[in-house]
Amino acid sequence: MEGRSPPTLPFPKGLDPFSLFQISLENFFDLKFRLWKEHGLDPEWVEGIPYYEYQIWIDKLNLAIDVDNQEVLADSGKSTVFSFRK
Numbered sequence: 001m002e003g004r005s006p007p008t009l010p011f012p013k014g015l016d017p018f019s020l021f022q023i024s025l026e027n028f029f030d031l032k033f034r035l036w037k038e039h040g041l042d043p044e045w046v047e048g049i050p051y052y053e054y055q056i057w058i059d060k061l062n063l064a065i066d067v068d069n070q071e072v073l074a075d076s077g078k079s080t081v082f083s084f085r086k
Helices: 015-019 027-038 043-048 052-075
Strands: none
Touching: 027 043, 027 052
């Protein structure tokens, strides 16, 4: 049996795929604090969850913030002029 051929990846040559899954420590602690403060989640639990679950929590938190912001805008009679969201 011959050795396996190296897997082909859709990443450009020279790119470290692990760099795609990094988050700055400042952002991590800001988000961990919000999950504790606003949702009552234990910070140790947040550190122990897999990355994909953490990302789901962050996506849901961002969605909730967007909904709250839209409600505030609607109540104030203003409209969104610009957003970084797609």
